[in-house]
Amino acid sequence: EGQAVEFEVVEGDRGPQAANVVKL
Incomplete structure (x- = not known):
C-alpha cells in the first residue's frame, strides 16, 4: 500500500x- 509498482494485467x-x- 502506498508503494509505486508497475505491472501487467x-x-x-x-x-x-x-x-x-x-x-519501483
Missing part, C-alpha cells in the same frame, strides 16, 4: 490478474 482463470509486478 492478464486474463486469469478467475478474471483479470496482475502479472510481472515490479516495485
